[in-house]
Each structure stands twice: as C-alpha cells, then as structure tokens.
Amino acid sequence: MPHPLPASARAWQDKVRRFVDEELIPFEVEAEMNGGVLPEGVRDRHRCRAREIGLHALAIPKQYGGQGLTALEQAVISEQVGRVTNALGWCYSSTPPWMLEACAGDAHQMQTWVLPNIRGERRECYAITEEHAGSDVNAIRATAQRDGDAYVLDGEKWHVTSANHADHFIFQAPLTDGPHAGRHALFFVDMDTPGVTLVRTPAYSHTYAAHHPIYRFDGVRVPAANRIGAEGDGMDFTYAWFRYERLGIAARCCGAAARLIDEATSFAKQREQYGEPIANFQAIQFMLADSLTELWAARLMTYRTAEAIDAGEDVKVLHAQCAMAKVYASEMANRVADRAVQIFGGRGYMRENVAERFFRELRVDRIWEGTSEIQRIIIANGLYKRGQRALAE
Numbered sequence: 001m002p003h004p005l006p007a008s009a010r011a012w013q014d015k016v017r018r019f020v021d022e023e024l025i026p027f028e029v030e031a032e033m034n035g036g037v038l039p040e041g042v043r044d045r046h047r048c049r050a051r052e053i054g055l056h057a058l059a060i061p062k063q064y065g066g067q068g069l070t071a072l073e074q075a076v077i078s079e080q081v082g083r084v085t086n087a088l089g090w091c092y093s094s095t096p097p098w099m100l101e102a103c104a105g106d107a108h109q110m111q112t113w114v115l116p117n118i119r120g121e122r123r124e125c126y127a128i129t130e131e132h133a134g135s136d137v138n139a140i141r142a143t144a145q146r147d148g149d150a151y152v153l154d155g156e157k158w159h160v161t162s163a164n165h166a167d168h169f170i171f172q173a174p175l176t177d178g179p180h181a182g183r184h185a186l187f188f189v190d191m192d193t194p195g196v197t198l199v200r201t202p203a204y205s206h207t208y209a210a211h212h213p214i215y216r217f218d219g220v221r222v223p224a225a226n227r228i229g230a231e232g233d234g235m236d237f238t239y240a241w242f243r244y245e246r247l248g249i250a251a252r253c254c255g256a257a258a259r260l261i262d263e264a265t266s267f268a269k270q271r272e273q274y275g276e277p278i279a280n281f282q283a284i285q286f287m288l289a290d291s292l293t294e295l296w297a298a299r300l301m302t303y304r305t306a307e308a309i310d311a312g313e314d315v316k317v318l319h320a321q322c323a324m325a326k327v328y329a330s331e332m333a334n335r336v337a338d339r340a341v342q343i344f345g346g347r348g349y350m351r352e353n354v355a356e357r358f359f360r361e362l363r364v365d366r367i368w369e370g371t372s373e374i375q376r377i378i379i380a381n382g383l384y385k386r387g388q389r390a391l392a393e
C-alpha cells in the first residue's frame with residue numbers, strides 16, 4: 001500500500017514524476033558526456049516547463065510569489081527531483097525560507113535580492129566554507145569589519161556551489177569589533193563588487209553544469225544595508241538553512257535509491273546468464289531486497305520529519321531529526337548505488353549507465369551540508385540533552 005500522503009502531496013508527486021521522466025531523464029547521458037551542460041534551448045525548455053507545472057519557490061508563501069507548500073509536499077517533490085542524475089533537476093528557483101524570514105522586514109533587501117530570487121531573476125550562492133574551516137564553522141578566518149555605514153569583508157571561500165550561475169553571494173564571517181565581535185554575520189555580496197575575484201574552478205567527481213569554485217574577497221566594501229538580520233544572527237540563519245537542506249538531501253537520496261531499484265530490478269529480470277534471468281539468483285534478490293527495505297525506512301523517516309516541521313515541533317528536536325534523516329538516507333542511497341553497480345556488472349561501470357553516475361554523485365551527500373560524522377555528533381548531543389523519547393518515538 002502506498003504511504004498515506006495527503007491528496008495535494010500525491011498530486012505534486014505525480015506531476016513532478018512525469019516531468020522528471022519525460023523532460024529530464026532523457027537528457028542525462030548527453031549532459032554526462034558534455035560536462036553537465038545541455039544546449040541552451042534544452043535548458044530553457046526545462047526551466048520553462050518547470051515553471052509551467054508550478055516548480056518555483058516552493059517554500060515561500062503565496063503572498064510573496066511562492067507556492068507556499070508544506071514541508072511534506074516539498075519532500076515529496078525533492079524525492080522525485082532526486083531521481084534524475086547530473087543535477088538536471090536544478091532547473092527552478094528554490095529560495096530558502098530562512099532568507100524570507102530574515103529579510104521580510106527590510107524593504108530594500110526584499111526588493112533587491114529576495115523577491116527577484118523568488119521570481120527566478122536572481123540567484124544566490126553560499127560562501128561559508130574555507131580552506132581551514134569546513135565542519136568547524138567557528139574556525140572561519142574571513143572577517144567583517146565595520147567602517148562607518150559599511151562593512152569591509154576579507155577572506156577566501158571554497159566549494160561555492162552554483163557560483164557560475166549566481167549573481168550574488170551569501171557571505172559568512174565573524175565580526176572583528178563592536179558589541180558582537182567574534183559572532184558571525186551574513187551579508188549579501190553582489191558578484192561584481194570590487195575586490196571579489198575568482199581564484200579557480202576545481203573539477204569534482206560529478207558532472208554538473210553548476211561548479212564549485214574558490215573565491216577571494218579582498219577589502220570588499222558593502223553597505224551596512226547588505227547585512228542580513230542583526231549583527232551576530234549569522235549562525236542562526238545558517239542552522240535554519242542546514243535543516244532545510246538536510247531534509248532536502250534526505251528526500252533526494254530516497255528518489256535516487258527508488259530510481260536505482262527500479263532500473264536494477266528491470267535489468268535483473270531481462271539479463272540472462274547460465275540460461276536464466278539473473279533476477280532468479282538469490283544473491284541478486286538479496287541486494288534488491290535490502291535496498292528496498294532500507295529505502296522504505298529512509299522514506300518514512302524523511303516524511304515523518306517533514307510532518308514534524310509542518311506541525312511546528314520543537315526546533316531543537318527537528319535539528320536532530322533532520323540530521324538522522326540526512327545521515328540515514330544518504331548512507332542508504334550510497335549502499336543502494338553500490339549494489340546497483342554490482343547488479344549491472346560491467347555495464348554498471350560505464351558512464352552512460354545510471355548506476356555509475358549515481359555511484360559518483362551520491363557520495364557527496366555524505367559530505368556536504370555537514371558530513372555524516374557531524375550529523376552523528378548532532379544526533380548524540382540531541383540524545384544526551386533531550387532523550388530518546390523526544391527524538392525517536
């Protein structure tokens with residue numbers, strides 16, 4: 001029996017599944033063979049079709065031009081988007097809710113960055129991680145120094161995802177002085193601000209059109225009006241962003257595993273060795289059975305966490321539950337991808353094969369937005385402070 005989703009979530013699931021199957025999946029291999037890049041006309045059509053079916057600013061209330069969807073509806077959509085490789089699902093604006101919450105009271109920031117972002121006219125990227133500060137965000141060496149009605153920003157940022165498609169950064173740095181010295185603040189920094197330079201664009205395991213370059217910020221002067229929220233609020237926004245992203249990763253990993261199970265099952269049924277379909281061999285059955293069982297567990301965890309967000313449950317509990325969903329679903333999807341490669345045999349090692357692509361692509365889901373180790377630390381801290389009943393009953 002399918003999970004008892006509300007009718008609205010089921011309708012989104014059907015609509016986005018069709019879009020992914022008919023519009024995106026057919027272009028995966030072409031993207032893989034072309035550095036992740038599709039012809040301009042194809043990308044435009046994907047964006048246009050996504051918009052037509054309502055894929056834009058899903059988390060943003062309707063009064064601001066978004067879709068105002070529940071966390072559960074968003075999870076169901078992310079799951080479908082996760083079924084396609086090469087990040088071809090990144091074809092719609094996905095303004096995070098924290099940005100609206102932080103900027104709603106600031107007319108200038110709303111008009112300049114947030115509303116254009118919601119409309120898909122502008123796009124942000126996140127400049128938080130540094131060469132010496134990844135998991136340990138408090139070790140960030142970048143600085144934000146107040147100078148009259150401006151701040152001067154310095155530092156070097158790594159792995160800035162989608163910077164080649166963005167026109168502004170969300171830049172995080174501790175303040176050097178004033179009453180909040182040492183605490184972190186976030187800033188909108190337009191890419192063409194003097195002092196911003198692209199250092200280099202490293203190659204990564206996956207083949208995505210979105211790059212993850214390194215950027216330097218040397219004496220970058222931005223008006224105080226670019227600071228997001230109050231001085232020292234930076235980490236709170238970053239934690240809200242992490243929760244949102246971690247649940248999205250969990251959902252996308254469920255989608256990837258679901259696709260892999262479907263593909264590996266249909267291959268196993270038609271591939272014959274020793275005179276019969278390999279699906280008859282218990283070794284293959286066990287891999288598929290374990291994959292399906294683990295997918296179900298991850299999906300239930302992901303949906304339940306989304307429902308808890310919609311119910312407005314305690315944010316500290318949600319923080320641990322998002323960590324559990326992320327660590328479990330991402331590690332589950334990696335195991336499923338490994339088994340799928342094995343079931344496809346030599347074909348599973350070819351870049352034209354979906355299992356090969358997911359085998360590489362899913363690896364980063366155990367690293368970005370907080371590694372598996374960091375998720376486990378969050379979960380253990382939650383367990384010590386709040387107890388098992390609060391987190392997992």
Ligand SMILES: Cc1cc2nc3c(=O)[nH]c(=O)nc-3n(C[C@H](O)[C@H](O)[C@H](O)COP(=O)(O)OP(=O)(O)OC[C@H]3O[C@@H](n4cnc5c(N)ncnc54)[C@H](O)[C@@H]3O)c2cc1C
Binds near residue numbers: 212367371372
């Ligand atoms: C493709 C990609 C895209 C990214 N996009 C962005 C982006 O857009 N913006 C951005 O700011 N960042 C981005 N990141 C950075 C990402 O969030 C970090 O890579 C991640 O948080 C880990 O940091 P690190 O790489 O510095 O590893 P480190 O923090 O140096 O960790 C190295 C290893 O040590 C382990 N470790 C660290 N601390 C502990 C501990 N206390 N206990 C146990 N183990 C520990 C880690 O789990 C890991 O296994 C991206 C990274 C990648 C790979």
